[in-house]
Amino acid sequence: MNYVIHLLIMINIYLVLAYSLNLVLGFGGLLSLCHAAFYGIGAYAYTLLAMHFDLPFMVALPLAMVITGLLAFFLGIPGLKFRGDPFVLVTLGFQVIIFSVLYNWVSLTKGPYGIPGIPRPEIFGFKIDSLYDFLGLTGSILILSVLFFLALYRSPFGLALKALREDERAAESLGKPSQLYLLWAFTLGGAVAAVSGALYATYVTYIDPTSFTLNESIFLVAILLVGGSGNFWGPTLGTIFLVLLPEALRFLGLPDTIAPNVRQMIYGTILIILMYWRPQGILGEFKIR
């Protein structure tokens, strides 16, 4: 039973990540490879605030969001000047640079040693400690973010992003400034990714930079490509499918030594097959250009 609850908590955390990346990739139409970096910055910002300044969860979490959002904002200003292959390469560059900083700035982040003993959150005197408490916490944050993103996806802002995705020049000529809208999407996406980072940090109580690598960014993009993006159901399906896939393989009785490789080979194959038959993903409405 604990195993099932653990999986549900991980799905909750990844759903929030997928919805936030969906804003940039599915609505903005930009293939961003630095989302795991924002996830990581959120985790580290929360952890350092909570441990060095003894800030409670309800204070450290919004601060981590602000910090990550600001970072995304300032990276977005140069980054969003690009489209197509250069954009992919530039966001990949952000990912590599942020990972290097997390890994090599040992005096701040403890680098490869990681930070153990991250305190469990305490909300209004109620200590979140057991698995069930965490399920409640991540579940309620998930519900909040679902409400937020559903409203956002349907808002004039979400529709304008969709218009920009379909035809940037036409949408601009109708008075939708692309740089401004995309910058907002990038910033909001980063800020919400920080929530996932903070939840992950307090849930696992240990973080190190290897959780926030380029491969993790590729995994997040794969969630949206497999499930589909540009609406609400695509990311939902993609997250559930890709988070549960390794567990399903475990039940097939693959030995632990080869299971990770077989899993990755399945990801690769799924990506190729989907791109050929259904480039918009299983439930998505946006095809990568």
Place this chain on the structure above:
Amino acid sequence: MKLLVQLLVNGLVNGAIYALVALAFGLVYRSTRIFHIALGAVYTTAAYGMYVGVKSGLGVGLALGILTAVLLSLAVEWGIYRPFVRKGSSLGVILIASLGVYIFVENLIALLFGNEVKIISSGIEPSYTFGPLILTRIQIIQFLVGFAITGVFFWGIKKTRFLKAVWAMGEEPLLLEVLGWPITRLRNAIFVWSAVLVGLASMLVAYDVGTDPHTGLSAILLGAVAVLVGGVDSLRGWIWTAFLIAEIQSLAIWKFSAKWNDAITFLLLILVLLLKPQGLFTSESRVEER
């Protein structure tokens, strides 16, 4: 000072290798506009082909390395890229499919050979002293091979029919076909050449420091950075930039430490793309010329 000179010479050696990778990536990118991430799989495969073959002699190792690289490259072109192009897929879709191929091959190799580093040459390389400099034999070979091949391309860009056709294909593939060039054969040639170039680079590195299943991607990304920073339209720019990146990494080792190399390379990429989006070594051209 002595250290600096040594590092700059090491930079020249690394630059020759980066230039080979940049040429391999650039040939495909310039002609087909495909962001050929699967080239990383070709890179790794060549090293493992050599690892398997070298047990029956160095010559066999080299031949098997090149052979596996070429076969994989053609398989990707015939089995993946061509069906996608025929279907009219967008370049972004092909990029993701290419990434899928890379992930598949990377993990297939890890499954077959394990994740640990494989050493190809177990002996100690003889080294030579030139005044204050010390170079190992394999470093000298790396430099000479890389330098010779990139030199041929550097001078051949304006002279050989093949490279002219590669450039023309990037501009107007249909026109090239109308003029009687067999596009499919040209594409085959491009993928064979890119596999040979990247296979050589990979085997030269693997002979020196060994190989593991995950080296391909970062090697290819360096080549892609060199092509984009140097300017997609300028083959000479790719080569210059490959050497430039290697030298900057050497300077970074001298000034800070090797651990910031990746960050510095990508910082350079972002800065150049911002300040000179057409590439460092491309001259301004009129809109009609592009």
